[in-house]
Amino acid sequence: MNKLPETDSIKALAEFWQTHDVTDFEDALIEVTEPVFQRAEPLSVILPAADLAALRARARQVHTPETALVSRWIHERLDAG
Numbered sequence: 045m046n047k048l049p050e051t052d053s054i055k056a057l058a059e060f061w062q063t064h065d066v067t068d069f070e071d072a073l074i075e076v077t078e079p080v081f082q083r084a085e086p087l088s089v090i091l092p093a094a095d096l097a098a099l100r101a102r103a104r105q106v107h108t109p110e111t112a113l114v115s116r117w118i119h120e121r122l123d124a125g
Contacts (some may be wrong), residue, residue: 048072089114 046068049060066073091099103110 046064048069050059099110099114102124103113106113108116
């Protein structure tokens with residue numbers, strides 16, 4: 045029996061499925077009854093120029109895209125209650 049790859053690498057998975065057929069793995073498949081991916085919705089926020097500049101500077105400091113940094117901050121704040 046073939047073994048499914050245990051990786052999250054999209055590149056590795058794409059290469060694997062280029063040379064394999066899903067029907068060879070039917071006994072290893074399970075039905076997923078709930079959504080796997082959650083659709084995100086865009087949100088526009090108007091910031092004063094100084095705040096935007098500070099956000100961009102902080103994002104550069106932590107080597108993170110601005111949108112990812114803002115999203116992280118919102119999640120942290122919401123999780124904190």
